[in-house]
Amino acid sequence: MSYLCPVCAAPFGGGEPLADHLAVSAILHGGDHEAWLDDTVADWDGLSRAALGERVVDHAETTDDHEHVGDHSHSDPEPASGLPNGIDGGASAHNAADSTLDADAQAIIEEAREFTREMQGEDEQ
Template identity: 80%
Template sequence: MSYLCPVCESPFGGSEPLADHLAVSAILHGGDHEAWLDETVADWDALSRGELGECVVDHADETDDHEHIGEHSHHEPEPASGLPNGIDSEPSGHNAADTTLDADAQAIIEEARELTREMQRDDKQQES
């Protein structure tokens, strides 16, 4: 099922991609995404991807469209890096622009990547 972001109305193909978008946007940019999460989901920054996804889809409109980050099918196995589609462990391809960012921006992106890794570890532990 696909959902529209309740803040910017960008389409995402599932609850976890929507949760990733909201959390990363809030962490990197603050603004409307952070304010919406603060008002809507208590302690959103402490939740796993799955838990945050369950909370945010209740506030998102459903859609037939969704973002296709990179080439993928809807039955693709987990990426080799263990990170969601569109989040590379190292800057390359369409994320190569990261290398032109200043040190503060690079630190923010690395923090977002590490938070994503932690959320995935939490999800895997909960599944066990």
């Protein structure tokens, strides 16, 4: 099922992609996304990706649309990487993109990556 972000009405194809959007927007930009999470899911920064997804969909409108980042087909799905649509998990892609960022932006990206690893439980291994 697809959901609209309760803050900016962007469409997302599931609870976890919506949770990713809300959390990353809150971490990187603060503002309305962070305020909404703080008001609606007070413990959002301590929840797993799946748990946050379950909580935020209760407050989101459903839609027939969903994110269409990059080229993809609905009839021939690719193996899931665990990353949101359009995000390449390859280190070379990340390194190439990061090299064009200033030090503050690189620190923000690394913080978001660490938060994502924590939400997915990768730190506990």
